Amino acid sequence: DAKTTQPNSMESNEEEPVHLPCNHSTISGTDYIHWYRQLPSQGPEYVIHGLTSNVNNRMASLAIAEDRKSSTLILHRATLRDAAVYYCILRDVNFGNEKLTFGTGTRLTIIP
Amino acid sequence: DGGITQSPKYLFRKEGQNVTLSCEQNLNHDAMYWYRQDPGQGLRLIYYSQIVNDFQKGDIAEGYSVSREKKESFPLTVTSAQKNPTAFYLCASSIRGTFEAFFGQGTRLTVV
Numbered sequence: 001d002a003k004t005t006q007p008n009s010m011e012s013n014e015e016e017p018v019h020l021p022c023n024h025s026t027i028s029g030t031d032y033i034h035w036y037r038q039l040p041s042q043g044p045e046y047v048i049h050g051l052t053s054n055v056n057n058r059m060a061s062l063a064i065a066e067d068r069k070s071s072t073l074i075l076h077r078a079t080l081r082d083a084a085v086y087y088c089i090l091r092d093v094n095f096g097n098e099k100l101t102f103g104t105g106t107r108l109t110i111i112p
Numbered sequence: 113d114g115g116i117t118q119s120p121k122y123l124f125r126k127e128g129q130n131v132t133l134s135c136e137q138n139l140n141h142d143a144m145y146w147y148r149q150d151p152g153q154g155l156r157l158i159y160y161s162q163i164v165n166d167f168q169k170g171d172i173a174e175g176y177s178v179s180r181e182k183k184e185s186f187p188l189t190v191t192s193a194q195k196n197p198t199a200f201y202l203c204a205s206s207i208r209g210t211f212e213a214f215f216g217q218g219t220r221l222t223v224v
Contacts, residue, residue, distance in 0.1 A: 043202050043215025102155035
């Protein structure tokens with residue numbers, strides 16, 4: 001399985017943008033980039049996904065490098081409720097591999 | 113309401129006993145997953161199933177068993193062969209070939 005590398009932890013001030021990086025240098029052409037986040041004592045929740053182009057939704061934006069070897073999750077205006085562990089995951093959804101493998105993620109702390 | 117339900121939320125067992133964790137979903141999802149999470153760690157995949165009556169081992173299947181007799185149910189048995197069973201267990205489901213997986217609230221198993 002293709003691997004991802006994320007910083008163990010990051011801090012950000014409340015109401016400021018947050019950029020969470022992810023490296024995936026061994027990504028294959030059919031791997032989608034997914035982001036999930038896990039609030040304390042809860043199961044992870046889906047945040048966003050993308051393949052090649054940058055993506056926006058109500059929760060966040062995903063910026064994907066042109067060579068696809070890295071990506072950045074952007075929270076435009078962090079709130080205290082965004083404090084969580086953020087996971088960057090690669091997933092091949094061409095029906096050949098439905099595994100969803102998580103790494104250790106980035107623990108995001110929001111400073112009031 | 114549609115969703116994925118894990119029960120119980122907390123479970124205590126004596127060492128040497130097998131224990132079965134329940135996971136039920138009414139989302140009509142084909143794929144289901146079991147993960148284990150230890151304190152301060154990421155999620156590790158135990159087993160996953162893409163279709164009824166079929167399942168595959170994940171990264172840490174030793175000491176665990178599963179069944180998938182019904183689409184909506186994917187119970188996990190933690191056997192006495194699992195050396196360190198105390199952990200937070202998470203179940204998830206998704207539609208095959210799609211991007212979003214839904215997680216339950218987890219079962220915290222403590223073996224004494």
